[in-house]
């Protein structure tokens with residue numbers, strides 16, 4: 145099944161500072177007690193947001209200056225920990241259309257690709273500059289172009305990196321890969337037949 | 346050519362190179378549980394797909410179930426709905442389910458090995474990051490997300506990029522009171538929570554060769570906490586002895602053929618690795634985490650770090666962890682007061698874990714201010730422990746003795762921390778809020794160390810409490 149291609153994402157950005165932001169923080173486990181992903185969007189970072197509020201601060205996800213942002217700016221190893229796909233689902237359902245960060249946990253990255261949420265990388269200093277830029281001028285529009293592999297911000301064009309296969313998947317609309325895996329099913333059966341533990345020792 | 350187990354298993358399971366550049370990999374065993382599967386089954390229904398290899402798929406329930414009473418319906422309406430939906434999905438798609446109440450039910454990473462489903466040379470996937478546990482048998486085991494659960498259900502395949510392989514040589518011998526849990530905490534402390542990104546970890550060396558299968562499972566379980574999506578130990582005589590006679594293991598003449606094949610999958614002597622790291626097991630002491638990720642640990646005789654002693658780029662993160670945990674920095678970790686003690690989880694909820702903890706507990710009492718619970722990893726572990734009288738030892742000391750499940754490892758069932766409680770836990774994640782209270786605090790350690798903390802009411806070195814040899 146071919147889905148809509150994802151080539152460009154543009155809009156305001158939301159800076160979320162910190163390394164090693166784990167998926168338990170992105171979406172606390174109690175919200176996983178459900179058989180659908182519906183309604184996850186409003187609970188993204190719920191506990192962090194509450195903790196910020198208790199300290200009299202506004203978490204970026206609650207900060208009205210960033211309302212309607214489409215691009216999330218994160219730091220290193222974003223999405224580590226639990227493999228829950230609920231994490232990218234919560235972000236996507238909360239209106240995030242792309243994540244720009246220094247690096248991503250592998251499982252999070254894979255899950256994000258599978259639901260059509262591009263994650264691209266920039267060097268640490270560039271991320272820090274963008275985060276400061278957006279904090280200072282929240283309505284600055286960023287433009288991510290997967291075709292050109294660039295992010296345009298503040299009049300500058302920055303080269304972003306994304307694994308080629310993920311980029312290819314977004315551009316071709318093949319990011320939901322099950323159909324591709326079913327394409328040559330006789331090959332799958334051939335592999336099963338050569339495995340002694342499937343075929344019988 | 347000499348090859349690693351990783352590349353042998355990878356090559357054998359490769360279906361083809363996909364147009365995206367990834368590898369289409371056949372999944373030999375797909376483990377399913379109630380949390381990450383309902384949306385995947387729903388997608389299959391929507392597209393009219395079947396599960397083509399239902400006999401390579403096995404389901405159980407573990408995350409959401411209460412560990413006190415199993416009376417249905419559950420108090421939590423959504424948990425009840427999840428269980429009902431798993432039962433329905435397994436019926437509709439012909440997937441075998443080890444349901445609530447059966448002796449085969451338990452945490453998915455405990456029952457796979459127990460039933461002999463997990464075997465060397467396999468590829469294994471499960472919608473749970475701790476699938477890395479199964480690598481203890483010399484399998485390539487990956488945690489996956491829900492869309493990939495859908496992929497595997499529908500096609501028995503995954504689209505993946507190959508990993509590099511880092512060999513971790515654990516030399517020497519562990520001292521009494523020091524366990525596999527301490528080895529893995531030390532590895533993660535040294536290499537960091539993202540040190541393993543892009544790698545599979547191959548654990549070997551004298552200390553690993555000497556470990557039981559259950560210890561190897563603890564080691565591989567937490568590979569993912571070090572950033573490595575998979576971790577494994579080469580299969581050997583210990584592996585084969587564990588598997589012999591298990592329900593899903595081959596028997597008769599097939600057993601000998603299986604052993605020969607399994608042995609052939611081990612990494613060759615002269616295999617080349619992308620990286621090598623050596624760790625001296627003999628130098629380790631029991632480890633305890635002080636922070637909010639599993640790399641933030643210290644030996645039990647050590648001190649919590651001060652943010653000011655850290656490298657400039659690490660300071661903010663250490664300060665955040667100290668603030669959340671309520672440490673000022675510089676204090677000894679020993680003597681940290683605890684409120685809850687939790688022995689269980691897929692990391693350390695197996696029979697040998699309960700045995701080691703019970704040696705500490707026997708004839709002693711839990712500190713009056715501590716709530717202590719033991720949650721066996723599976724119903725089979727629970728039954729075996731009861732047969733040995735371990736339940737009585739724990740109960741006499743003041744522990745709660747529970748039914749099998751994930752329990753207080755995460756916050757999806759009634760077992761949760763409250764407020765800012767501090768929990769000495771044998772589980773695998775000390776993330777903020779992980780154990781159910783958004784401000785709750787977790788100190789990870791071995792089950793024997795949790796037992797020691799439960800008795801002392803504070804973090805304490807278990808070694809003086811362990812009489813005699815192991």
Ligand code: SF4
Nearest residue numbers: 475690691751754755
């Ligand atoms: S015990 Fe904890 S880590 Fe293991 S499967 Fe259950 S929730 Fe996940």
